[in-house]
Amino acid sequence: MKKALLSVACLGTVAAYAQTKDSLQTREVDEVVLTASRKKENIKEVPSSVTIVGEKQIQSQLTVNSDITSILQYTVPSLATSSGQTSNTGQTLRGRQVLVLIDGIPQSTPLRNGARDLRVIDPSVIERIEVIKGASSIYGNGADGGIINYITRRSQSDKKISGISQIGITGQPYGGTLGFRASQLLSGKITQNFDYVASLAYERTGYMKDADGVNLSPTYSPAKMDNYNGMLKLGYNINDNQRIEASYIGYASKSDLDLGLKTGKYGITPTIGEGRGLNLDTTPQGTPRNHNYKLSYDNKNLFWNTSLNVNLYYQDFRTVYGYSDTFFNGGQSNVISKKKGARINLDTQLWNAQNSQGEIIYGADILNDQTVQKLEDGRYWTPDMDMTNIAPFLLVKVDLLKKLTIKGGLRYENMKVKVGDFNTLSTLKADGTFTKSIFVQGGDLEYNALVGNIGIRYNFEPYINLFGSFSQAYSINELGRILRTSTSDTITNLETKPIIVNNYEFGATGQIAKWLNYEITSYVSTSKLGATFIQSPDRALTIQRAPEVVYGVEGYVHFTPKKWINFGGSYSWMEGVTSLKDDGDYSAKINNSRISAPKILAYLQIRPIQSLSVGLDMLHAFKQDRFDPNAKGLYVYGEGEVPAYTVFNFKSTYEVNTNWRLSLGIENVFNKMYQPAIAWWAARDSDFTNSSGMRGTFMIEYKF
Template identity: 25%
Template sequence: MKKPLTFGLMVTAGSMATSLYAQENQDTMVVVGSRTPAQIDQVPSAAQVVEGEQLREQTSTGADLKTALGKLVPGLDFGPQGRTNAGQNMRGRTVQVLIDGVSMNNSRSLSRQFDSIDPFNIERVEVLSGASSLYGGGATGGIINIITKTGDEGEPNWESEVGTTTGFKNSDDLDYRVAQSASGGNEFVTGRIGVAYKDNGRHYDANGDEIFPDLAQSDLQGNRSLDILGNLSFQLTENQTLDLKAQLYESGYEDDKGVYFPNLASSTPNLRDAEIRDGFSADREPKTDRRMFNVNYHHADFLGQDLYLQAYHREEESSFHPFPYPDDDGSYYFTTSKQNTTLSGLKTLMSSDISDTVSLDYGLDIDREEFDASQMYFDDSITDATGGLVHKESRVEPRYPSFQIDGLSAFGQGEWQATEHWTLGAGIRQQHMNVDVDDFQPSGQALAKGGESDYDVTLFNASALYDFHNGHQTWTSYSEGFDLPDPSKYYGRPGQDASDQTLDGIKTRQVELGWRYQGNQWQTQAAAYYSWSNSTIELDEQLNTVQTDDKRRDFGLEASATRYLGEHWQVGGTLHALRSEQKIDGEWEKRGITVSPYPSQHTATLHAQWSDLDRTLRLQANRSWDYEDYQGDEIEGNTTLDLIGSHQTDFGKVSLGIENLTDEQYSTPWGQRAAGFYSPYFGPEYLYDYQGRGRTYTLNWSMSY
């Protein structure tokens, strides 16, 4: 029962791997599951892949990565359009995002996992829905593993791409991007380097109004991003391979547009009547910078087993937009934070066949995460005199206590082919976390002493899959995942000592019943699930976190279906219907819109597509429904249409995409949540209600040669 391995599908011990790649004739797809390669009909969970071509079809409308995935992956919420993916859950829970098996999630949850790579450098995106017990914290809702492009044997191969997006609302309503790659190699070594650059202009809503910047989490207007990704793959021997990957990603604000507050310098200052003006500058502006190194080694016959090793190192710096805080005297002062994370680790996995019907995967994961943050305060006199357009540094103080988390985890996963039709599986992960927190004392506050605390989390999974051997599979499974409370917000409260406070992993349990079918004309999948947790993290009045015993649950149905009609047509869609609840006074109530984990809306997509060898035309509808919580607070839904067309010529592929075809006016899900978070204490609602972009047109050209 040896699982098939190919060089292109090598997944190291660190990879939460679920890879699905469709062949041209819609044959059975192949999936990488359980951290080693396997076929999709061996995976007892809702799994799918977004091929690079599918992804680039969506981004040809001007959509960014998280927006494109939200339209393609059932169970994943629609993207919030800004820099943040806060509130973009999977099955109402946290999603863990990886690049080639390296986690983009941090213990300090900044929600910028998708502000990490340009789609030009993506080969495919693997998705596994539901809580995972094999891959550590942050995977209570599912896993998204981004697989990057690599080189092939043969003559040098080049890829070029140029694109532009505009809504024709104003002369500055223009985004453009350029990308170039080179790859090639021989039977011993292959390599690729890809460089992608994107420059965004200003964005406008359907009413033609310029969209206010996202003061809370920052957005992508006026943003410049640069993604440089390189890799080398060595065939050391017949059984041994070595992969080296490195990435530099920079994404930051480079514009001079800002929010002007006319009443800052008045005798009764307030944040009303703000407008967008030229002249913005700040000594610290929004940006996301990442540097990542990843080394993978595979031995296909190490003591009769498959050995996978992965070593990685990731450095990340995140800065935010100047943010207004109310002072005790009724005035406002502006500050912004910069937060630095370093993550390093070593992961090992052994995969062996104990017999013809029993296999066992087992391994050890070691990682270290380090974090520090600073808060820059700006000169009030300059800020007030310029209406909040110019921010000059006054002082820098610690923002959160620095911390270091050391993790040590052991896991084992077994599979038994009980009969011709039945496959049974079970696994366990034991994870130990040691949290070391530094002393913390911003000026004017009492000392919060640092200290150490540790905890253990034990996670289980079990599954049964029945294969009808006619294209149908059905499964049932139980799985567990956990989230780590944010140490930076949990510790460091004035007058409290870290040694007197203990963090616990917030465990989520899930049961799932699923079915999939793939034939010559149909590709379908559906899963019903129920997940629950008994503790949670909540925000206090100062936006710090507290851990409480509080019950949360989510249950629902996610489904996708595609019907192929003849040689040219296909129709299909996705559906995610769920209910998110919390227990209040002994009764289950619909979860509050700002309560973690954030509740999700019902979503659905529909599409019709015609294509031949040279041309494609696709019309798709994206629908989200209103969500109203137990207090009557609401997140409004909306419906948008996208039209995508492409034509392959002798001189490359030309595509035209129209996003929000009907020019729908709407507020993004994040904007509506942010208004609930920050208003009225931090200012009027309109400052935080981040609007959706109106109709845009994207013209794109790409060529491989």
């Protein structure tokens, strides 16, 4: 098996949270390979922590809820819980922002984080999800907390045509909630050297209601939404050493939810959807386009034990938000982002002896990111931002005695951002007055840094393997939000310094008697200048730049005592502190918008007969009480007290025969009334919403 770079500039932690609950068999850890690092790698050589959500697990979770943010909250220990909305605000990874990728193509918009980057693909086309935890610069800007990479399906059949057809309905025990979804996947080999994958998926959701049958808030609601996903991959093997592949993946979501907003009272009465919405000619909320194009070339033997991988990509993304009257004359905003880039990866084997191996991995990344936030009528909320990032890298890897792996690397970040001239928007303050619009002169910003990593892993025995690493991330996250609230007439007077994160990690993992897998990991990440949303005196959100430290622990354990039963779970806890006066006093806490409550995930899966599988998942979020209310008894944004809650999901599949399968899943099977964490920590009346009540999904699948 070829060895590879886990992270060119960053070797975060590797906890192979490849849950076995859907295979009902303990998976050998050394069989799991990682491609989020651009190349395959034996997990026993990785000194870092990665959660791998496999294909069977994704399909099992899809039976319960097709929302990818829900699938992730039930499978990734250190990821914050989902908001249940189209926005993934607050769903941080280890207390920091995450960079989302599809087959290595960046989906996040760190120049103006619109929090719509997790819901950009349909789960039916995902082969697996790789979550690299800890600061990483392997794919450039935005990975302060790690990377989530959606790896799409490949052709794995020698037939000319094979496929998977799925059709399903969703609904709640209330009127108007019926939804529908269908998907078709085709793959195969047209000739011995030419293969393909093609997929179409469509979903129409119904109304979303809480445990009492009341419509949930229409703000960022996934209700009454049309979701579309298309994928086409064409691959050609030139010879045994060379391959070229072209792909297109497109996603769109549009809502026609016509509900009025009835604002509740924080902590008392939820905000709900009632009656009809405003009689305005508005653009449907959602993500009307997310186009991803990729062309890749691989050569396994370019010269002298050297392999080459080249990726060229282009992404065109637009997301639309709801109508807001906080702007002068009101309006809807868009985040529009276009990225194009190239990644060049060379891997030279220095030596390959019986008990030791050495290699050097080197190359360069080139990325151009053009991002802007505008209102539908053309007014600029942020200026045009045009970033070019050129980053050469180098990594050395040594394996000794088939037990010890040492990795170390450097990456040079060179970012240049051209900022256009613009006028800030006049917006409504909490006291009813408007801020004045001012002209801001743009200009050029430049950021340079050398970031590095080093990691060590020692595999003593199958039952105990130790790893430790240091890694760094470098990003200019949320530059657009800083610029759009400018009070200066020139960008040179604004605090736009980048975020440099240092991540330290130590962990242990192992397998005991082939029926128990475990891992425990501890981490600390520091930054001299972090970025956190806080609430200003006029209740507007601003960004606080201050030194900070985030630390935590996480772990999992999986049992498979018999082939017909397996069970296990995970636990994650974190804390974050900051020095507001930059005096070394870290007594202030980073607010709950980034630091999520401790979380337990647990599961039980049984197979009473060969053709039937039945399972139960549990998510328990602990109480989070880290701040005190002010003199008026009110919490500010990010500091609200979050109550504990526990939710159970039921899922089952029945194999009719080798071709047909029936699935039934029930989300919130006990119809528990609760609120998502964001409803509490946001501490705003409009954000205080209930979560969805019991919701079922029935699916029929045909494989051929």
